[in-house]
Amino acid sequence: MEVKLNGVGLFACGLPSWQQGRAVLTGESSYQHDLSPAFDVDLLPRNERRRATKTTRLALQVAQEAMQSAQISDRAELCSVFSCSGGDTETLDMICTSLALPGQGVSPNQFHNSVHNAPAGYWAIANGSRGPSTSLSAYDSSFAAGLLDAVSLVAVMEQPVLLVAYDVPPPAALFPFRPLVAPFGAALLLCPESADGEGLVLALAISTDRYEDQLAGELEILRIGNPAARCLPMLAAIARGGQAEVVLPYFPESQLIVRLRC
């Protein structure tokens, strides 16, 4: 089950885009974890942009970057996998807050934005993409689960699949119960291995006897501090280019091996 990598998107503190972040991941530039980049999303229509939560903006930002350099002949057929361990906790916090007040009101807009697949829906509308789209969670295993789902979807549909992995620290009330260190988003545009164009080829396998790859310093704090950031060792290998084997965590008793080749 091999796929070709056609585009990458990235957004986190000190890693404001794949363009800039790849130099940090190869060690060419230093990682400045306290640099908080701003979102720069023009995908949403103006009135939606004002109301869009951090979760939606993050997902769309990295999705947009991954699509930028790719040549997709038919966006209508593009499939997607959106992987987020917690969903839009900002919206869920607002809903639970208003439900606790007398009258138990819920804003209709907040309610339809609270569905886990809201970012996927906005993305599909903006791109006119009608291919299969899933939105999933596997808690701390969400990145690996999303990557497995996306690669199997490329294999069956024989179409490009955009994987978007994203998680945002929840608002104050929920934070002690899900203390993510910082927001993190990454996107990969995966195509059938036989597709035209240059790109690293990726193959996956599940194992039960390996140890997950670790990073150093603040990047390691980010990797273990946000479930979407578990992809960082793989992104580092992609940034370096060439052949590599990366071990990502999956469930406590299993790992996801990612083999990269040119």
Added chain:
Amino acid sequence: MSPLQVTAYTLVNALGTGVQASLRALQDRLGGLRPCDFDGAQLDTWIGRVEGMEQTPIPGQLAEFDCRNNRLAYMGLIQDGFSQRIAEAHTRYGANRIGVFIGTSTSGIQETERAYCQRDPETGTLPESYRYRYTHNLFSVAAFTRRLFGILGPAQSVSTACSSSAKVFASAHRHITAGLCDAAVVGGVDSLCLTTLCGFNSLELVSSRPCRPWDARRDGISIGEAAGFALLERANGDSPAVALLGYGESVDAFHMSSPHPEGLGAKLSIERALRSAGLCPEDIDYINLHGTATPTNDSSEDRAVVSVFGKKTPCSATKGWTGHCLGAAGIVEALFTCLAIEHGFIPGTLNTEAPDPALSAAIALGNRVSAIKRALSNSFGFGGNNCSLVFGRLD
């Protein structure tokens, strides 16, 4: 695609606990809706409520998962000899080779709703006893299922609103095809909570009467809760009655909470399902509609169904029995479709009195005996996320 046999299944909903309870209620045309009496919600609506959960906390080592949603999951998982069939799959394939794919839209959010009513008045902090990871988080029901059965294969919770527990069939098939597992527990669980009751109410999508799909005077949904699970594996000649023959998925890419008026996304998912099953529209003997009873869903689904099948293929909407079970609607109706095939009958469209003359699909109001070889089940969710499943006998 290669079919996957539906080796075993189990169901809990407003019609009762276990598959037989649903079958009897469908055949006897006894609906499960009641005026809303849920947990402080003062809403003029009917709901499909499951009895008995309030008194049955999750016992023992899995108590940390305790919440309404996981209690409902537990009730389902211990029915119908399902755990025995899982044990057989363990022996046949090994724990690492069984996947878990569960759909849910709100998971254990009720725990969060309750926690927000118990905030510290000065600091606003939530009570220490709140267990976000094992209750509210979307993955909790899949994690619970894995732990209960000692399953260690690939797993995910799918959350695409009302198509969630139909899409799990597709995910499971792809993982099995890719060699990532050999069998899969697929399912869906969603439970009553203020978020959905008040949320759908604020969108004015809720009826004050039991829902009437396809009716000229339909005016909204009735919300229900349910848990359903199925064990899927490659067809192995053991001949269980029914198999998954195909599936199709799509996104409307139109609007976040209204379906495409011509049912474009629905048409795509139906066509993709037929194509993956290697079937033509004429091969389908019965369609279980998504049929939520909102004016817009039913008209856009009608357009999609008629454009693919014409006006002769019998169809029905069964949400009048159970209510709209949201993230569990997909599995409930997939299993109703399997029951229809196995027992040779079409369940009608309960509560509906006079079909809308503007709709032209061949809607069955009453039940009828019918040899069904292949059937289609539709599930369409917010964000325009669509899934259609084809089930049939394997001969």
